[in-house]
Amino acid sequence: MTTLAAPYRPLAGMFWMFTAGLSFVVMTALVKSLGPSMDPIQAAFLRFVFGLVFLLPALRLVLTTHLTRRHLVLFGTRGIVHALAVMLWFFSMTQIPLAEVTAMNYMTPVYVTLGAALFLGEKLAFRRIAAICVALIGVLIILRPGFREISPGHLTMLGTALALGGSYLIAKTLVRDLPPSVVVAHMSIWVTIALIPFAIAVWTRPSLHDLGVLFLVASFATAGHYFMTIALKAAPVAVTQPVTFLQLIWATLLGALVFHERVDIWVVAGGSLILSAVSFIAWREAVLNRSSLTTPSIAPKL
Template sequence: MVKGIVLAFLAFAVFAWGDAIVKAIGHDLDPFEVTFFGYLAPLLLSPTFMKPGERLSDIVRWKSPWLMALRVFFISVTTPLSVMAFTSLPFAEAFALLFLMPSLVTVLSVLVLKEKVRWRRGLAVCAAFIGVLIIVRPGFREILPGHLVAIAGALCAAGGVIMGRMIGTTETRYTLIGSVFLGTTVIAGVLMIPGFTWPTSTQWWLLLAFAATAFVAQAFFVIATTYAPADRLGATQYSQILWALLIGALFFDEWPDAIALFGIAIVVGAGLFIFARERTLNKTPSPATPSAPPEQLGALNSSSQNP
């Protein structure tokens, strides 16, 4: 169990550094181009996640095609939205808004899955939205497109989780992982065409580093699930906010003020509470794995990503 938790913490640390690379190159390259090259290499290497008996064709052979298509779409769109958020907002602030995902999952579970939510989780959801208002402070400072993009990314990640819950355990691990890599690469590859520019040699190295973090972090989390149930590892994703604060301060000269830190603490605390309550009520599914930077959030609980 301890080994699994340590590996999960390591996986999300790698994810956080991958997001830092995204932030470093995202101002100069189209976000869809960053996403495409960041996921192309993991897609080509995804067969390493196959279990005995699984086949390459499983990546598109879905037992629940409509639900899988929606899940792949939601999680795939989350990545470029996250790239946009990281490049236009302070690192920790973008993470905090993306961590709104568990609260949005709770809301969607009521609307889509018709689940009953008890008052404690309801209060946690309200607290999370209050935390977002404290971070963004509408009326006191300008609301940037990045704020809206980050919230949209959290909503798409939550949609991926809901689709994952509706799918259940009918799909193989390789199908869940590989289909997200494939969907993200294809969608980003098409959308990058209008704004495509050939990367410089430095940008190529950074893109390669981003691709490496996406694959290595995924691999660490998959290995972690062999030592501990995936639903017990989900809370480790919140360690990313600490990495975000550290990386933002040291490399991007971003120092959140006291009010922003208070809002971040509320959002993260609410997310952890919701996670704990769902485990207590046995409503958290055992996901397959995360798929990538806060797309990892969506993947983590469905898939993820799980994430």
């Protein structure tokens, strides 16, 4: 018997990645719209509580999948790491403009590339090292240390991207043994559990409006991940990756038109440089067909 390969549909892949990016930007804008009305940690917890609703279709598979002690340790570790990333990201949203959050989130695949070399034994070729250096220059262009004040939001966004990279690497280890849907479902469950004590510490009674906004956040996050999955099935990351640049454009426009944030050309330039570096890495791996390597993929995985 022969297995038919999935059809190669680059235009469809680019369209679904465009839709995914739009969903993620709307999600980010909705979080931004909460403003100071709710503590970021409580908002993060409620977002994941609502997100559990979308796991119901996979519940049977989750319950019937055999897990070893090693799997449980990895799931628990990932839950703590990802919970940290989520809390830092929600805090960053209250501190810095949408465009800067989006641009600095592009660093996640760079951290993943470095982590795969350090912890998973993947080869770090010269081209990857050069691309990483270019991405770091992009970060310096965004932050411009010495030329403007670096706020706590910038530091927490760097921490967000680093923690998300760690979460991705643990997920890469888990999917070697388990179905991706089980890994995603357990991530949501364990992150929700990890956020409980932090949410209790800052808990205030949420308004119906805030609850409605957070349910929409969970909905758009789920839709974004679903569309991204469809995109990656239709075309390789090397094709769909450049489309994610549009996230920065939408975030810049939304920030300016809805939240009256100043358009910072340095943020756009730095974000473009980071994305170009990540896209180059993805393209090189596609050319070399090194499927065993961790190909970077941009998405705020929140």
